[in-house]
Amino acid sequence: HNHTKAIILNTPNNPTGKVFTRAELELIRDLCVEFNVLAITDEIYEHILYDNAKHISIASLDGMRDRTVTINGLSKTYSVTGWRVGWTAAAPNITSAIRKVHDFLTVGAPAPLQEAGAAALGMPSEYYQKLAEGYRARRDRLIPALLKAGFKCFPPRGAYYVMTDIKAFGFADDVAFTRYLVxxxxxxxxxxxxxxxxxxxxxxxxxxxxxxxxxxxxEAARRLGKLRLKR
Structure with a gap:
């Protein structure tokens, strides 16, 4: 028996930088429809894309408008992570429940920050192009340094993180390695x-x-140059 009521989908993804393709999202859509499952999506990195990747909201696919809760916010696109201002978009019966819970938990985000957010949403397309290009340049600045230091990298197509493999350094686990790094x-x-x-x-x-x-x-690249591979 299938007991799944909802799935959580994050695209572009943190931590991997994975951007789901239309074909992948259509497969997920088909499963959601078949098993009557809600899709809860985190699309906070929708404008931070590289290498011609395209962001597609699963809510835009046939059959998903009323079975998707789309979550987004100002933090990443407008570089205001401390504001904690965001929103959800869903069918009326779902947003009604969300508003009730939200009212008891947080009441609401500060009004001036909401006003600023509304203004930010009117930014021209050039802003988003410059945003993505700036992060692409930084991605392409960091990855060569990581490779040179001995990491195996999994280049992201979205968001602003790089997942790496650390086997070459010979540490027992990732926690021991990150403590050593610091x-x-x-x-x-x-x-x-x-x-x-x-x-x-x-x-x-x-x-x-x-x-x-x-x-x-x-500076991080210079410091990582001090790492030594296991012998």
């Missing part, structure tokens, strides 16, 4: 195991973020 190398990364249902699946992976100034990325 204490001895002076670079912070996120243990890959924190993103997995079974931490063992990510025990030889770490995630780097490249939403930084060029000089910060260059």
């Amino acid at each position: 204490r001895e190398i002076g670079v912070a990364a996120v243990p890959g195991s924190s993103f997995y249902n079974d931490p063992r699946d990510g025990a030889q992976q770490v995630r780097f973020a490249f939403c930084k100034r060029d000089e910060t990325l260059d």
Whole structure:
């Protein structure tokens, strides 16, 4: 028996940078329709795309308008992560329940920040093109440094993170490696195991973020050059 009531879909994805294709989303759509499942989507990185990747909201596919809860916000596209202003779009019967819960949990985001967000949504298309190009340049600045240092990289097609494989360094797991990175190398990364249902699946992976100034990325590259591969 199928007991699944909802799935969560994050595209573009954190931490992998995966951008789901139309064919992949149509397959997910078919399963949602077949089993009467709700799709809850996190599309916060929708404008941060590379290599001609296209963001497609699954709610736009036939049969998904009334069975999708689309979640988005200002944090990533407008670089205001501390504001915590976002929104959901869903069928009226779903948003009615969401509003009731939201009212008891947070009441609402600060009104001035909502006003600023409404203004930001009117930005011209050139803004989004420049945003994506800026992050693409930073991605292409960091990945060569990671490769040179000995990491295996999984280049992202969206968002601003790079997942890497750390087997070449010979550490027991990702937590031990990231502690070493901070204490001895002076670079912070996120243990890959924190993103997995079974931490063992990510025990030889770490995630780097490249939403930084060029000089910060260059300094990180210099410090990572001190890493040594296992013999």
